[in-house]
Amino acid sequence: MRRSILLNLALITLLIGASGCGNRNRAAEQLTKDTQGAQKFDSNLTFNNVTLEQANDKGQLWWRVKAKQAVYAKDQKNATVEEPKGELFQDGKPVFKIEAQRSDIQQDGKSIVLKGQITAIDIRDGSVLKGNELEWRPTEDVLIIRNGFNGDHKQVQLAAKEGRFLTRTRRVDLTGQIVAQVKEPSLQMRGERLTWLIQDQKLNSDRPIQIDRYENKQITDRGSADQSEVDLKAKIVTLRQNARIALKQSNTQINGNALAWNIDQKTLSASEPITIVNSAQQVTLTANQGEMQIDQQVADLSGNVRGVGEKNQSRLSADRVKWFLATQQFEANGSVSYQQNNPPFSIAGPQASGKLDTQQVAVNGGQEGGRVELQITPQGLGR
Structure with missing residues (x-):
């Protein structure tokens, strides 16, 4: 009987101990859950x-x-x-x-x-800027848009990798894969660096850039240079250093270091040495300066003008030359000199007119010389 009581007491003690351990384990688990929840909330x-x-x-x-x-x-x-x-x-x-x-x-x-x-x-002007990352630094007055910049303004649409908007001076510096679409006149600019001066209404670049002019959604002319400025208000494109403009209508290329391209008036002017090349007729003219009416296809060159006809190795020099691109005719004034190789011939005078590609040239003495005129016709041309 006594042994039975002792066994029962031992069993009860064991059960109580086991129950206490279970309660402690459950409490620890609950505490862990509560701590994790608190950490998650924090x-x-x-x-x-x-x-x-x-x-x-x-x-x-x-x-x-x-x-x-x-x-x-x-x-x-x-x-x-x-x-x-x-x-x-x-x-x-x-x-x-x-x-x-x-x-x-x-x-x-x-x-x-x-x-x-x-x-x-x-x-201030309703311009819309978009990008995948925007940073505003108010102490520097700069808004930075990274990872794809897109801007839409009443004058121009812009796309680039990054844009930095200096809000007080209203200047936007763009870098990386830039495409600028000028709305009026219709131009597209492509390069790696571009500055948009909003108040001055200008787009400037000090890096190589390409500029296409469009009419009816078709490229009509293409320009390129190491430096450029587009005046959106005056509609004038200024190209500097290794400047080049290709005119599709006349199949002509103009090279120089300072070319002013008036889009509205469709004119070109060069204040520094200029080279004009017509690849179809293989005629090249150089001068210290010049102007061109793009629609009329007329170039007016002055200062140490030189012309070369590659087909027949004809050469012309004068103080001033007006060149009609469509017909390849020219009018030369001042110290005119003409030379050709076949047949060999050279002549000089105050005035001349003709065509370099066909070697037909008329030289005269002008009013002071009493209209002395000579017609040069290559052998076999009149047969």
Whole structure:
């Protein structure tokens, strides 16, 4: 009997001990779950209908962004927001409106970065800027759009890898795979670096660039240079250093180091040495300066003018030459000299006219010389 009681007491003690261990294990598991939950809550703070804003020491706002929902990281500097909309401020006044469907936001008190498909609208002129990353640095007055810049303005559409908008001077510096589509006149610019001066209405580049002119969506002329300036208001393209313009209508190429291309008036002018090449007729003219009427296909050259007809090795020099590209005729004045190889001949006089490609040249003495004129006709031409 006593042994039975002792066994029962031992069994009860064992059961109580086992029960205590089980309770302790369950408590530990629950504590672990609660700790993990608390850590998860601490690292992911979710808020609905939030406003993110930052101001300077004077209380002037730098930015204000409202979002439908924001999920904050533990440091509360980074957040993922849904449907963010807001403004970027300069001198306490809004200069840009921004919006996106979804964005990752980073802010450090002095700048804000939004990542996603971001749209920024310039309140001052309605320009629309888009990109995959936007950074606003209010202390530097600069808005940076990275990973694909697209801009739409009433005068021009722009695309590049990156754009830096200096908001106070209203200057945009573009870099990487640039395509600028000027709306009026219809031009397309392509290069690796471009500066857009919004107030001055100019597009400048200090790097090689190509410029195409369009009519009825077809390329009519093509220019290139190491440096360029497009005056959007005056509609003048200035090309410098290794400048080249190819005119499709006349199959002519103009080379020089300073070419001014008036798109509206359809003229070209060169204040420095110029070379004009007509590849179809194999005629080349050079001069110290010159002008060209593109539609009329007339070039007016002055200063040490030289002309060469490659087909027949004919050569012309004069102080001034007017060249009609469509007919290949010319009018030369001042110290005119003409030479040809077949048949060998040379002559000089104050004035001359003719065609280099066919070796038909008339030289005369002008009014002071009493109209002395000589017709040169190559052998076999009149047979």
